[in-house]
Amino acid sequence: MPGTIFHVSAVFLVLSAFLASAVEMVEALTIVLAAGIARGWRSSLAGLAAATFALAVIVAALGPALTVVPLKDLRLVVGGLLLAFGLQWLRKAILRSAGLKALHDEDALFAEELAAARGAEHVERAGLDWYGFTLAFKGVLLEGLEVAFIVLTFGSTQGSIPLAAAGAAGAVVLVAGIGIAVRAPLARVPENTMKFAVGVMLTTFGIFWSAEGAGAHWPGDDASLPGVLVFVILISAAYVALLRNRRLVTA
Amino acid sequence: MRKFGRFWWDFVVGDDWVGAAGVVVAIGATAVLVAAHVAAWWLLPLAVVLVLYVTLRRAAA
Numbered sequence: 560m561p562g563t564i565f566h567v568s569a570v571f572l573v574l575s576a577f578l579a580s581a582v583e584m585v586e587a588l589t590i591v592l593a594a595g596i597a598r599g600w601r602s603s604l605a606g607l608a609a610a611t612f613a614l615a616v617i618v619a620a621l622g623p624a625l626t627v628v629p630l631k632d633l634r635l636v637v638g639g640l641l642l643a644f645g646l647q648w649l650r651k652a653i654l655r656s657a658g659l660k661a662l663h664d665e666d667a668l669f670a671e672e673l674a675a676a677r678g679a680e681h682v683e684r685a686g687l688d689w690y691g692f693t694l695a696f697k698g699v700l701l702e703g704l705e706v707a708f709i710v711l712t713f714g715s716t717q718g719s720i721p722l723a724a725a726g727a728a729g730a731v732v733l734v735a736g737i738g739i740a741v742r743a744p745l746a747r748v749p750e751n752t753m754k755f756a757v758g759v760m761l762t763t764f765g766i767f768w769s770a771e772g773a774g775a776h777w778p779g780d781d782a783s784l785p786g787v788l789v790f791v792i793l794i795s796a797a798y799v800a801l802l803r804n805r806r807l808v809t810a
Numbered sequence: 811m812r813k814f815g816r817f818w819w820d821f822v823v824g825d826d827w828v829g830a831a832g833v834v835v836a837i838g839a840t841a842v843l844v845a846a847h848v849a850a851w852w853l854l855p856l857a858v859v860l861v862l863y864v865t866l867r868r869a870a871a
Binding site: 635638639640642643644646647649650651653654657659660704705708762765766769770772773774775776777778783787790791794795798802805 | 821825826829830832833834837838840841843844849850851853854855859861862863865866870
């Protein structure tokens with residue numbers, strides 16, 4: 560059923576881009592809110608707009624360039640990068656779930672950013688509070704670069720950058736909408752669970768594409784993707800259980 | 811230039827170089843097996859189990 564397989568891949572693609580984007584945008588929102596409250600909304604929103612523009616330029620410039628790379632080479636390089644990147648996310652998520660790393664706390668981060676922003680010196684450039692502008696710009700750009708990377712790599716390798724971009728854009732609109740409505744850090748978003756899900760997705764696609772890029776053939780081709788996903792979930796759960804029981808800790 | 815390099819190092823390699831190094835070795839080994847006409851799809855999932863074991867053990871130590 561090639562149609563069904565395509566739909567499964569497309570769902571994974573949109574879901575992965577949506578989740579990764581949502582997680583990063585929650586973090587970016589915290590920074591923009593802190594900059595806005597402490598340094599004024601004009602500078603903070605100008606930083607947000609400038610970073611969004613820079614990210615759009617990066618995606619628009621690199622997107623078409625990636626589509627001319629042969630698919631096998633692209634899958635090898637992108638798969639390898641995604642796997643290395645995904646293993647970082649998964650490692651942190653497993654350590655957090657096992658209680659060996661502090662959970663991500665948006666309220667604490669917000670308080671920290673707010674205190675730093677309030678204590679910084681006021682320097683005006685181009686009619687903007689420079690600290691507020693650069694804080695929002697750097698926060699959104701750095702968080703957004705990970706999303707741009709995921710959109711470009713997932714999209715190009717799966718043959719649909721617009722689909723991945725749509726997933727990411729959906730998350731941006733949702734997080735920004737909720738952020739405007741509540742005007743507070745989104746501490747109640749299950750961020751740690753979402754980070755775990757993103758780590759699993761990145762690792763799954765990384766395994767799948769880098770093996771294909773290296774010339775291996777999966778039994779059942781794309782239909783094996785859900786199997787790889789289940790495998791990654793199971794080993795992650797097993798490592799969380801082992802770490803909770805301290806069975807992985809060196810004596 | 812140094813900051814740029816640092817950014818990419820953090821982006822791809824992160825807190826523990828074992829993950830990135832393991833990925834490179836596993837992909838290379840897969841390519842070698844494929845060149846020797848061996849079905850090698852199983853190698854990367856196995857490598858992920860091993861790499862995670864090593865990097866988590868290092869983090870938990």
